[in-house]
Amino acid sequence: MKTTSLLLLTVLFMSACSEKLVRVMPYEKEYFAQDKMSLSPIAERAEQEGHIFLIREASAGGESSFQGGCGCR
Amino acid sequence: MKKLLSIVLLSIALFGAPRVGDNAVKFELPDLYAQNKSLKSESLKGKVVLLNMWASWCGGCQEEMPLFVKLQKEFPKSKFEIVLANIDNEAKNGIDFLSKVDKKRSLTALYDAKKVLPKEYKCPGMPSSFLIDQNGKVVGVYIGSLDEDAISKLKLTIKKLLGK
Numbered sequence: 001m002k003t004t005s006l007l008l009l010t011v012l013f014m015s016a017c018s019e020k021l022v023r024v025m026p027y028e029k030e031y032f033a034q035d036k037m038s039l040s041p042i043a044e045r046a047e048q049e050g051h052i053f054l055i056r057e058a059s060a061g062g063e064s065s066f067q068g069g070c071g072c073r
Numbered sequence: 074m075k076k077l078l079s080i081v082l083l084s085i086a087l088f089g090a091p092r093v094g095d096n097a098v099k100f101e102l103p104d105l106y107a108q109n110k111s112l113k114s115e116s117l118k119g120k121v122v123l124l125n126m127w128a129s130w131c132g133g134c135q136e137e138m139p140l141f142v143k144l145q146k147e148f149p150k151s152k153f154e155i156v157l158a159n160i161d162n163e164a165k166n167g168i169d170f171l172s173k174v175d176k177k178r179s180l181t182a183l184y185d186a187k188k189v190l191p192k193e194y195k196c197p198g199m200p201s202s203f204l205i206d207q208n209g210k211v212v213g214v215y216i217g218s219l220d221e222d223a224i225s226k227l228k229l230t231i232k233k234l235l236g237k
Binding site: 025026027028029030033034 | 126128130131160161162188191192196197198199
């Protein structure tokens, strides 16, 4: 009886700890929503990176304009 | 053992988020624009309330806000009231955004600096809205932003609650 109660309390306590340490709730994501937190914070650079990615993947007509994989836009 | 199990179950129930049919969470929050004024949830009794938790940094919240302004115009505030709880870290950000969208300040805007409401409601997403009836019971839970279709359905539910 004592062991079961102790085990249950430990499980409850541990789960409470893990919740606090790991989960960032949606309403706590203000800092994550900032521009500087994005992987490509500079818009122009993001566009260029996308262009290079498409060329590297040898895809034609990706994004908005037609590309032949030459690297020249 | 039975006692312990009932205590555990009771504590789980107590810590659970309010669901449809449950009583809405009671609160007292300051006005977003004038923080020396505050609003108590008790003062909303007798009205159908759409309680919306939002932030200026949340894209979905920005999208649905103009629809809320339109929706509020369709019902008298004495019967249906949209109550916004802003959870920005700085109230200024919320004011800047809302004053552009709701120029006439038709929506009731509160400031929840400590994020009490989303914590109490255990919001699994942003934005989150809760439709509360005249008796203070939760009758609808809406997670994520509401689009035109969702708002039309919501309108029907409000009309039903108002007996129209």
